[in-house]
Amino acid sequence: MPMNFFGFKETTWTFLLVLIVLLLGIVVWLTLWVKGLLERRAFRRLMRRAKNLERQALQFLERQGFRCLQEQAERESFFLLNGRRIPFRVRVDYLLKRKxxxxxxxxxxxxxxxxxxxxxxxxxxxxxxxxxxxxxxLFVDGEHEKVYEVSFPWLGSLPRTTRWMWIVCFSVGFLVGRWSRGW
Incomplete structure (x- = not known):
């Protein structure tokens, strides 16, 4: 029977090698598991802090005279991708009213x-x-209680244009309907 270094047999070396690989695998798995655990805890702590600062921001806005109409207000819309309708949803932190x-x-x-x-x-x-x-x-810096009103001046004409378009379409539809019945 062949002998290896230090008087160990080949089967003993194979067993030791398998044991070392197994232990290294367990150490790597435990390291990744602990790292994931710490990252999840840090993320939860960060989310709690963000939620708390968000509530404080709302209190700050209320002190500035704003009244909260809705938290986490959502709107649904869609866009077209190669003619296919793709729905999406956006959510803002607060819908407010003042004056x-x-x-x-x-x-x-x-x-x-x-x-x-x-x-x-x-x-x-x-x-x-x-x-x-x-x-x-409104863009609200929750860390420093600062509020910035952000506007896109060219955007202001879009709703009025849309409103006039609906009025014109309704009027044309009404007139065509009346005309087709012979007044």
Whole structure:
């Protein structure tokens, strides 16, 4: 029977090698599991903090004279992709009212608090402005209790144009209907 180093047989070396690989696998699995656990805990803590700052932002807005009409207000819409209708939904933090004017508020906290000049935030606010028109858009820095009113001046003409288009279509439909019956 052949002998290996230190007087161990080949089967003993094979057993030790399998045992080492198995132990390394367990250590790697435990490391990944603990890392995932710590990341989930950190994420939950971050979400709790963000929710808390969001509530504080609402209290700040209420002190500024805003009245909350709805939290997590949603709008549904769609876009066309090669002629196929793709639905989507957007959600803003708050739908507010002050002095007869309606607002939507997007609260950012933590590392998300940047300027509305940031392209990704600007695009998000533009999407909200389009879908929640004619509401004004508020960007709220939940960390520092700052409120920025964001407006897209060229957007203001869209709802009026749409309104006139509906009035014209209704009027034409009414006149055609009356004309077809012989007045």
């Amino acid at each position: 007869g004017r309606r607002y939507i508020a997007e609260v950012k906290t933590g590392k998300q608090v940047e300027s509305p000049e940031n392209p990704s935030i600007r695009r998000q606010l533009l999407e909200y402005a389009l879908l929640f028109a004619p509401c004004a858009v």
